[in-house]
Each structure stands twice: as C-alpha cells, then as structure tokens.
Amino acid sequence: MSGNDLPAMMTPAEYQAQIQPVRLQAMTPPHQVHRVPVRTQSLTTVPQQRPVQPQQQMQQQMQQHQHQQRHRSAHNPPSQAVNRQHSTMPPLPAPIDPLYQIFSTVDKDGSGRLSASELRSALVNFDKTKFDPETIKLMIKLFDSDGSGTVNYTEFKRLWNYLGEWLERFQQFDLDHNTTISLDEFSLALQSFGFHFSPGFVRFMFNHYDKRGTGSISFDLFVQANITLQRIHDAFRKYDRGQGTIQISLEDLLTEVLYLK
Structure with a gap:
C-alpha cells in the first residue's frame, strides 16, 4: 500500500483496525537435485561373473557417489558453494509502517514536521469532523519538545499513542x-x-x-x-x-x- 492509497484523514479507531501484522516470508532457493550416474555392466560381457546382489550394487553406488563428491569438492571449496547459494536469495522486503505513511501523506511540504493545519488534516472524530483547533493546539503544546510549534515523526508517534489511550477511556464512558x-x-x-x-x-x-x-x-x-x-x-x-x-x-x-x- 502506498502513501497515496491512504486517506488524508483517519480516526484512531480506523487506524487501529487497519493495521495488519506484516508477514515476512523468506524465499529459499529451489533445491538442486544432483543425479549420480551409475555405471552398469552387461551380463553378456562377463559370463563368468556372478550377478551383483542388490546390497552389493547399493554399496558400489554409494562408493561412486562419495568419489564424485570428493572430486567436486576439490574444484569447488565449500565456502564458494555457500556464497553462491546465498547470492541467489532475494533480499527481504522492508517492513511497512502504516503510521509513517499517514505522517508522510499529511506532511504536504515534505519538511518532516507537521504544522497545526497539517496535523488537523490527520485527526478526525468518529463522524469525520476535524479536531477542534484548540485540541490541535493543545496536542502540539504537549508533544512539541523543541518549541518549534510543529511535531516531527517521533513526536507524532507519541501523540498518536497518547490519543489511543484517551480513545480507550472515551469508549469506556x-x-x-x-x-x-x-x-x-x-x-x-x-x-x-x-x-x-x-x-x-x-x-x-x-x-x-x-x-x-x-x-x-x-x-x-x-x-x-x-x-x-x-x-x-x-x-x-x-x-x-x-x-x-x-x-x-x-x-x-x-x-x-x-x-x-
């Protein structure tokens, strides 16, 4: 979801309902199947040889496989093989912060700080009416730690969580x-x-x-x-x-x- 897909105004209740856990699934490379060729001999070319029993045939195949693995390891050190395997893994997607998307959407001038008018466009009541200007002024006074008259994202996040606590009290009464x-x-x-x-x-x-x-x-x-x-x-x-x-x-x-x- 991009920042443009989010509404400019959202109640705390809607925000809490919209957030879904971000599920990150690591993509693993497909397993490579190594087929080990098995050499067989025709019984017609060795008339005097006794037929190879299944257990003996399995031992021969395992010996041939071990020989080929040693030969392959001599030309391809294990560290190189591991590096090649990890290089094929795609990077994990970055987690999405819906609250930062809301912040970015209402930060119209891209200053990284919200003015009173920008903050008011982010906060509305249940009936979609904007917050009273005095409430906005009060919120900025409480969370504007540097006295700039605006709130940055860290301050906005604290403000939002604070309103979430008041929302619980409001719904209680x-x-x-x-x-x-x-x-x-x-x-x-x-x-x-x-x-x-x-x-x-x-x-x-x-x-x-x-x-x-x-x-x-x-x-x-x-x-x-x-x-x-x-x-x-x-x-x-x-x-x-x-x-x-x-x-x-x-x-x-x-x-x-x-x-x-």
Missing part, C-alpha cells in the same frame, strides 16, 4: 456507544478521574465544551476538556496547602493562565 459523550457520561468520567464538582458546575463545563451545540461532546472535545482540567488542577496544587482553597496573587494567577494558553 460512552455507555450507549453512540460515539459521543452525554452530560451524565461526562459527569461519570469526571468522578472517575477524582473530580467531585457540583452538578451546576459540571453542566457549566459540559456546555462550554459542547461547542457544536449538539447536547453531546465529541472525542476531540472530551480530550480537550479533561486535559485542560488536569492542567488547571496541577497549577492549583502548586498553591494549595491541603485545604482545598488557595490564596494567590494576581500576578501568579495571570502567570498560570497565560502558561495554560
């Missing part, structure tokens, strides 16, 4: 299997992650991430909501003295807010 998260499913997910908010705040947060106004949250927005919440929680813990409330200066608050952006 998608109780009705409609590929979206409802308000009740969202509340259950927050509780399982250790967040115990009031019903009013859970609804407020749910409505904030229901950006398409469908009364549900798609996979990309589910990831965005939970990662953002976790980052805010980590920032909160820096100032928490174990009381569940903090005192923070305006400067520190703005620093944390701007860092999260």
Whole structure:
C-alpha cells in the first residue's frame, strides 16, 4: 500500500483496525537435485561373473557417489558453494509502517514536521469532523519538545499513542456507544478521574465544551476538556496547602493562565 492509497484523514479507531501484522516470508532457493550416474555392466560381457546382489550394487553406488563428491569438492571449496547459494536469495522486503505513511501523506511540504493545519488534516472524530483547533493546539503544546510549534515523526508517534489511550477511556464512558459523550457520561468520567464538582458546575463545563451545540461532546472535545482540567488542577496544587482553597496573587494567577494558553 502506498502513501497515496491512504486517506488524508483517519480516526484512531480506523487506524487501529487497519493495521495488519506484516508477514515476512523468506524465499529459499529451489533445491538442486544432483543425479549420480551409475555405471552398469552387461551380463553378456562377463559370463563368468556372478550377478551383483542388490546390497552389493547399493554399496558400489554409494562408493561412486562419495568419489564424485570428493572430486567436486576439490574444484569447488565449500565456502564458494555457500556464497553462491546465498547470492541467489532475494533480499527481504522492508517492513511497512502504516503510521509513517499517514505522517508522510499529511506532511504536504515534505519538511518532516507537521504544522497545526497539517496535523488537523490527520485527526478526525468518529463522524469525520476535524479536531477542534484548540485540541490541535493543545496536542502540539504537549508533544512539541523543541518549541518549534510543529511535531516531527517521533513526536507524532507519541501523540498518536497518547490519543489511543484517551480513545480507550472515551469508549469506556460512552455507555450507549453512540460515539459521543452525554452530560451524565461526562459527569461519570469526571468522578472517575477524582473530580467531585457540583452538578451546576459540571453542566457549566459540559456546555462550554459542547461547542457544536449538539447536547453531546465529541472525542476531540472530551480530550480537550479533561486535559485542560488536569492542567488547571496541577497549577492549583502548586498553591494549595491541603485545604482545598488557595490564596494567590494576581500576578501568579495571570502567570498560570497565560502558561495554560
């Protein structure tokens, strides 16, 4: 399968379903059959000789075969024979990495790095809608290790595996299997992650991430909501003295807010 045969957009679930184990079969050269000529003598030319018994005839053939093998080995050393045999073996095909093919397909400028727009063309939801730009921005911020604003293949591979982990969580809380998260499913997910908010705040947060106004949250927005919440929680813990409330200066608050952006 070539890079052009792959769709430009593919969900994590489709990618996992498409990958098949690459079976590499080593091609061995056909066996060469050596026919050993057997010399026979007519019984009419040796009237006084007793007929050769089958066992004696077999011994004679084996002796002749050994003699011919020694003669052949003298002219063809074993190392040369082995080298000739291996030279006839075709090279093994290189393994195919479907994820790299996806990366190459969306890397339109061939730079070896994916910009935000290129990454967005590689990530879609179950309904084929593209990931929200804020989710793309968040993914780049998490995996862009050199601060270039792009992701190379190594970073893209980590990002893809990370989304695969979130996909498992998403499917765990998608109780009705409609590929979206409802308000009740969202509340259950927050509780399982250790967040115990009031019903009013859970609804407020749910409505904030229901950006398409469908009364549900798609996979990309589910990831965005939970990662953002976790980052805010980590920032909160820096100032928490174990009381569940903090005192923070305006400067520190703005620093944390701007860092999260």
